[in-house]
Amino acid sequence: MPATSTDPQAQAVPSPGAAPRPLPALEGVTVLDLSHALAGPIASTYFADFGATVLKVEPPGSGDIARGWGPPFHGDDAAYFVSLNRNKRSVELDLKHPEGRELFLRLAERADVVLENFRVGTVDRLGIGPAAVAARNPRAIYCSISGFGQDGPYRDRAAMDLIVQAESGMMSLTGEPGRTPVRAGVSIADLQAGMHAVIAVLMALHARQRTGRGQFIDVSMLEGQLALLDHAIGIYLADGQIFGRMGTAYRTIVPYQTFRTKSEDLALAVGSDSLWRAFCPLLGLAALTDDPRFATNAARTRNREVLVPILQEVFLTRTYAEWEALLVPAGVPVGAINALDRVVKHPQVVARGLLRETHHPAAASAPVIAPFFRMSETPGGVRAPAPLLGEHTDATLRDLLGLSPEEIGRLRAAGALGAASRRRAPPPSAPPKPPPSPKSHPPEEVP
Secondary structure (H helix, E strand, O other), rough: OOOOOHHHHHHHHOOOOOOOOOOOOOOOEEEEEEEOHHHHHHHHHHHOOOOEEEEEEOOOOOOOOHHOOOOOOEOOEEEHHHHHHOOOOEEEEEOOOOOHHHHHHHHHHOOOEEEEEEOOOOHHHHHOHHHHHHOOOOOOOOEEOOOOOOOOOOOOOOOOHHHHHHHOOOOOOOOOOOOOOOOOOOHHHHHHHHHHHHHHHHHHHHHHHHHHOOOEEEEEEHHHHHHOHHHHHHHHHEEEEEEEOOOOOOOOOOOEEEEEOOOEEEEEEOOHHHHHHHHEEEEEEOOOOOOOOOOOOOHHHHHHHHHHHHHHHHHHHOOOHHHHHHHHOOOOOEOOOOOOHHHHHHHHHHHOOOOOOOOOOOOOOOOEEEEOOOOOOOOOOOOOOOOOOOHHHHHHHHHHHOOHHHHHHHHHHHHEOOOOOOOOOOOOOOOOOOOOOOOOOOOOOOO
């Protein structure tokens, strides 16, 4: 079982007379989230972690495609989905149904941000695109994430992370020399697009404070990868050399790669000439410090084929632990190549409380990664687990649009909503809730 921590900022109950808990940075922002899979949902997760109300609009019955991306599963939902969609509210709407579409547009009137990552043109065909939303709410910021962007000859092509890593050139740089290119170990094109969407939306929210108007944002996975490749492309344009695959090595810094030791591989980064002068004596190679072949980084880069075997031979004389004990106190960047079973127990991960417990109906515990940056005055946190499909449909339509239970029932019978609004059982440690008053609406657990 991974080491986990609760979130003191998100879960601590202030004592009487204590200062009120600071509000998250995006408290009061409402995001209408049409996105699915990874690129859009990772963006809306960042919004939700920092206090935005994220209404995850899902198709009835099936929901987000990522609910089925398993095993493993927590009940009906893949662990992939559960880890990615914390702090959100799920609303089932059939956007192909006229009344479902109208409900979406009414929700958009109350939203600050609309987020989608369908194939280009899909939202316009459904009648819920940027123009339709702007007509109802000119303050709304509409962000579309796609594989190749909203125009150009590739705009209509289907794209997933693997395809974009290939087309962008990212895969051409990833892998061992002379071997087949490989994809990055995570879906970096999706993740980068999601992060770019967050940055763009936050800038648009800031601009709206001055102008009072929303705007349309076009985020391309392809362009996100080119942003990561900026330095590699710049080098190619400067000298015409193709930046090829180098395994763990790096073209412009030497030594900067992994080495074998007597026990396990070691990652090493000697990023400056002053660090090189401190590093060489530790390996018993003081004579190399001022060797003209290696004295500067430029010289080491030109002579890597000579230098790397020398270093490798020395690293094989000790274990990783012995090298770590020698190099770390001297300030030489060095690290172990940890598999995930070691990462979740890593002392720094544990000390920083990066794994947080959440309760899920089908699992005693569904740990997730906490927000990865800390804000002293407007903190984020993990407040609620990923929602059940349609869990918050009735509460959202009732509280935001003022619909009565009878009207919600009529819409459900007409096919505009999901079959039923799911209800989440409280965590085992929570006290039982009293039954609702006959005159009140049934309570919904809305994070």
